[in-house]
Amino acid sequence: xxxxxxxxxxxxxxxxxxxxxxxxxxxxxxxxxxxxxxxxxxxxxxxxxxxxxxxxxxxxxxxxxxxxxxxxxxxxxxxxxxxxxxxxxxxxxxxxxxxxxxxxxxxxxxxxxxxxxxxxxxxxxxxxxxxxxxxxxxxxxxxxxxxxxxxxxxxxxxxxxxxxxxxxxxxxxxxxxxxxxxxxxxxxxxxxxxxxxxxxxxxxxxxxxxxxxxxxxxxxxxxxxxxxxxxxxxxxxxxxxxxxxxxxxxxxxxxxxxxxxxxxxxxxxxxxxxxxxxxxxxxxxxxxxxxxxxxxxxxxxxxxxxxxxxxxxxxxxxxxxxxxxxxxxxxxxxxxxxxxxxxxxxxxxxxxxxxxxxxxxxxxxxxxxxxxxxxxxxxxxxxxxxxxxxxxxxxxxxxxxxxxxxxxxxxxxxxxxxxxxxxxxxxxxxxxxxxxxxxxxxxxxxxxxxxxxxxxxxxxxxxxxxxxxxxxxxxxxxxxxxxxx
Amino acid sequence: xxxxxxxxxxxxxxxxxxxxxxxxxxxxxxxxxxxxxxxxxxxxxxxxxxxxxxxxxxxxxxxxxxxxxxxxxxxxxxxxxxxxxxxxxxxxxxx
Numbered sequence: 130x131x132x133x134x135x136x137x138x139x140x141x142x143x144x145x146x147x148x149x150x151x152x153x154x155x156x157x158x159x160x161x162x163x164x165x166x167x168x169x170x171x172x173x174x175x176x177x178x179x180x181x182x183x184x185x186x187x188x189x190x191x192x193x194x195x196x197x198x199x200x201x202x203x204x205x206x207x208x209x210x211x212x213x214x215x216x217x218x219x220x221x222x223x224x225x226x227x228x229x230x231x232x233x234x235x236x237x238x239x240x241x242x243x244x245x246x247x248x249x250x251x252x253x254x255x256x257x258x259x260x261x262x263x264x265x266x267x268x269x270x271x272x273x274x275x276x277x278x279x280x281x282x283x284x285x286x287x288x289x290x291x292x293x294x295x296x297x298x299x300x301x302x303x304x305x306x307x308x309x310x311x312x313x314x315x316x317x318x319x320x321x322x323x324x325x326x327x328x329x330x331x332x333x334x335x336x337x338x339x340x341x342x343x344x345x346x347x348x349x350x351x352x353x354x355x356x357x358x359x360x361x362x363x364x365x366x367x368x369x370x371x372x373x374x375x376x377x378x379x380x381x382x383x384x385x386x387x388x389x390x391x392x393x394x395x396x397x398x399x400x401x402x403x404x405x406x407x408x409x410x411x412x413x414x415x416x417x418x419x420x421x422x423x424x425x426x427x428x429x430x431x432x433x434x435x436x437x438x439x440x441x442x443x444x445x446x447x448x449x450x451x452x453x454x455x456x457x458x459x460x461x462x463x464x465x466x467x468x469x470x471x472x473x474x475x476x477x478x479x480x481x482x483x484x485x486x487x488x489x490x491x492x493x494x495x496x497x498x499x500x501x502x503x504x505x506x507x508x509x510x511x512x513x514x515x516x517x518x519x520x521x522x523x524x525x526x527x528x529x530x531x532x533x534x535x536x537x538x539x540x541x542x543x544x545x546x547x548x549x550x551x552x553x554x555x556x557x558x559x560x561x562x563x564x565x566x567x568x569x570x571x572x573x574x575x576x577x578x579x580x581x582x583x584x585x586x587x588x589x590x591x592x593x594x595x596x597x598x599x600x601x602x603x604x605x606x607x608x609x610x611x612x613x614x
Numbered sequence: 615x616x617x618x619x620x621x622x623x624x625x626x627x628x629x630x631x632x633x634x635x636x637x638x639x640x641x642x643x644x645x646x647x648x649x650x651x652x653x654x655x656x657x658x659x660x661x662x663x664x665x666x667x668x669x670x671x672x673x674x675x676x677x678x679x680x681x682x683x684x685x686x687x688x689x690x691x692x693x694x695x696x697x698x699x700x701x702x703x704x705x706x707x708x709x
Contacts (some may be wrong), residue, residue, distance in 0.1 A: 228689045289653070321669045335668055365668070432652045443629065452702050454693035463705050465630075473632035482630055482641065485622075488629045488647055502629050502655050504665030509658070511666060543644050560669025567697050584670070 130155045131291040135200055137349045138294065142189055142199045149189070149199030153243050156201045160245065160292050164419050166273065169287040171206050171264050171612040172214050172425060181243040181592035188241055200243030203293035207254060208339070209328040210236050215563035217252040218262040218280075221456045223473035231328025232360045233297055233339050235349045240355040245293055248283030252477045253446065254304055254332045255517045257281050260540055261479040269312060271574060271608040275533035278308030278549075285312035286341045289428035289608060295343040295352045299329060302434055303529075303553025306565035309342055310528035311565045312579025313606060315594065316342040317349045320585050321560030322367035324353075325360030333441035334365070336434075336557040345604050346566060346594035350374035353587065366385075369585060377588040378595050382415045385593065386521040387580075388422035393526030393552050400417035400571040405527045408568035408578045408597065412525075415596055422521055424513045429506050429511050430555040431547055431592050436490050442480075443487025449475060482543065511559040514581075523590055524581040527552055528565035534575025562587045566594045567603040575606070616646050 130152060133141065157175050164170050174503050178201065185199030209558040211234075216222045230238065246604050251261040259266040259282035267282040269275040270290040277286040281298035285308035288296050298305045299576075300318035309316030317340045331337060341352035352372050360366045389409060391613035394402055413419050451457035453472030457476050461467035476484070490499035517524055529549060539546045556563040561584060565577035581588040598604050622642055626633040633641060687700055696703035 188690060225693055228685050228692065303622040322672070361677060364677075365672070367670070367672070367677075427656070429655060429658055432654045436652050436655070447630075451689075452704055453694060455695070457695035462704050464707055466703055469626075469632040472630055476631070482644055482648070484629050484631065485625045485641070485645060488625045489649070490646070491653075492625070498656070499652065501665050502658075503652070504658060504667060505660035505663040506655055506658055508663055508666035509660070511669065539671065542647070544647050547648075547651070558669070 131159060133294070134345060135197070135294055135343070138200050139194070139196055139198070139348060140554065142195055147477060149185040150179065150184040150242060152176050152199065155243070155546045156245055156293060163290060163292060167268050167270060167286055167290055167292070168247055169264055169283045169290065169292055170203065170246040171216055171218070171249050174213055174244055176247050177213070179554070184255070185241050195240055195453045195528070197237065197355055199243060199296060201245050202352070202383045203245050203248045203249055203284060203287050203296040204234060205281055205298050205452070206297065207299055207330045208248060208297060209330070210234050210244070210247065213442065213512050213590060215330070215337070216250040216264065218264060219476065219480070220263045223263065224455065226454055227328070229328060232325035232357050232362060234328065237355055242355070246570070248287055249283070249295055250283055251280035253330070253441070253442070254280040254299060254301055255479050255483055257303070257307055257546055258539065260536065261449065261477055264478060266536060269533045271313060272533060275535055276311065276397070278311035278533065280304040281316070281342065282308045285309050285314055285316065288314045288342050288344060295341060295348050295350070297339060297356065298342045299339050300335060300557065300558050301333050302438060303458055303550035305340050306528050306553045306577065306579060307549055309565045311533040311575065313608070314344060314567045314577030315346050315349050315564065315604060316340065317353060317564040317587065318556065318562060318593065319353065319357065320367070321588055323364050323562070323585070323587065324356050325363040325366045327362040331445040333438040333526045334445060336438065345598050346564070346591045347375065347378070349564070350591045362410055365579060365599055368464065371568050372588050374588050374591055378417050378592050382412070382417045382593060382594060382596055385417040385523065387412060387417050388517055388521030388524045388526055389420055390427070390524055390526040391423050392425070392427040396433050397527055398531060401527055401531055401576055403579055404569040404571060404576040408603070409525055411601055412597055414592065415600060417593070420521060422517045422524065423602050424555065426506065426510050426513050427555060430510055431551055433503040433506040433558060434554045435486070435547060436499050437507065439483040439487035440491050441487070443484045446480070446484055448453055450503050451475070456457060507558045510555055514555070514559045514561060523593060526579050528577030528579040529553070532576055540609065555580050561582070562590060564590050564594055566598065567606065569603050570606065617642050617649070
């Protein structure tokens with residue numbers, strides 16, 4: 130049952146081949162069997178899931194079935210869930226029980242989806258390996274000595290090992306696409322503002338964006354359909370109608386121009402480049418036209434991001450002060466001691482480092498040289514994309530420099546870790562939609578192809594990915610050696 | 615351009631994060647690595663470029679100033695580490 134696509138699950142539920150309760154119990158049994166080793170979930174919500182499944186079965190019996198009614202899913206533990214602990218991977222929120230649901234959570238509940246649990250992640254979404262999680266790292270189902278990527282490593286690993294059919298995730302600099310690539314699944318970061326950020330714990334507010342992870346572009350489209358849309362509670366969410374993503378899958382790819390980003394191949398290893406080019410050749414066979422394009426300021430994306438994201442994080446994370454909610458240090462002698470020790474003990478090393486970098490670049494005397502400069506470079510990067518999209522419909526390249534790496538191999542060098550996101554960060558700076566889908570493996574480790582679309586062109590990149598997945602079977606490869614499937 | 619220990623102390627004070635003497639060494643080294651990397655920006659000519667704060671250059675949308683589905687103070691305070699009589703408790707601020 131766990132191998133079914135979301136559409137097949139909906140068909141099975143409609144035909145009475147199985148109930149949502151049976152489907153949910155099946156996934157809960159898989160979680161019980163494998164999560165101890167994989168650590169993809171921080172919290173499992175068995176009781177609530179079974180109750181939701183029963184409600185979904187009643188709705189289906191009453192003839193009220195939507196595409197996600199009775200379909201199990203997992204939420205990244207960055208989305209607030211009323212009455213269910215929401216940790217953001219941090220000691221700071223290890224006991225935090227939100228009084229409300231994030232808009233994404235509420236929408237999926239209204240769509241009848243069944244929440245299996247909350248997935249593990251890098252602390253406050255800051256990391257590319259899941260090693261910064263207070264709840265220990267997730268293991269990659271393809272090789273459990275390797276990282277799953279991050280920050281949405283729990284969501285990607287849960288889908289890869291089929292401990293959930295689909296999962297929500299978030300992406301500030303690559304946190305959906307990089308783990309999707311490293312775990313051999315499909316993940317989409319929508320246009321900034323497409324999905325509400327209300328109730329999604331903030332990291333860098335001008336780049337944070339929620340999106341889907343699934344086994345295929347089709348599953349991602351079905352999940353995005355329910356997640357997307359304007360939310361009056363999020364002033365940055367965009368008033369723009371949500372198209373029927375799956376309804377646009379039929380269109381031919383003939384004549385679609387795909388720009389292959391030259392800069393993204395300059396330092397790429399031969400084996401990874403061969404997989405990415407192999408997938409592009411398949412897209413060409415489907416009628417698209419490949420042209421070479423340039424994004425000349427690509428090399429400035431990582432430096433600009435590591436000024437802007439820490440600056441925004443240092444402001445956003447100021448709220449964690451041990452007064453209103455979250456961790457509080459023991460026996461503070463005065464208010465300043467309460468703040469300083471609460472934050473020293475409640476935050477992990479990477480989060481503290483980023484807060485301090487953010488504090489530095491925003492402090493008097495450095496603001497113009499760092500923060501303002503990075504915002505100017507951000508505009509230049511956006512202009513590079515605008516020039517490219519004047520020539521082509523979709524941009525393509527690798528999602529990451531390589532496949533999954535071993536635990537501990539990059540933890541001593543923050544800059545080496547940050548370069549994991551060298552190909553994904555620019556889309557966040559520009560606010561563009563981008564997805565990663567599997568395109569084969571190198572030494573048994575999955576590699577991701579990245580497709581970047583113009584603003585609100587989610588349907589176009591999902592459609593191209595869907596057609597590619599209909600013609601190929603990279604996305605069907607399973608980590609069989611580990612026995613998860 | 616390495617950070618000096620007194621600069622780390624200043625940042626820690628501004629960020630309200632206690633940094634111990636033992637942590638200071640590794641922290642300086644790693645912050646230096648990150649700041650060296652971001653200094654690549656200085657080589658880029660940005661004369662006359664308007665800073666970009668929002669990817670879509672959108673303006674702040676305002677909603678009517680009306681009361682909406684507010685949570686009760688009791689619900690919102692359930693996560694407080696220390697509270698009494700509807701107030702958050704902190705160490706004495708005034709003598």
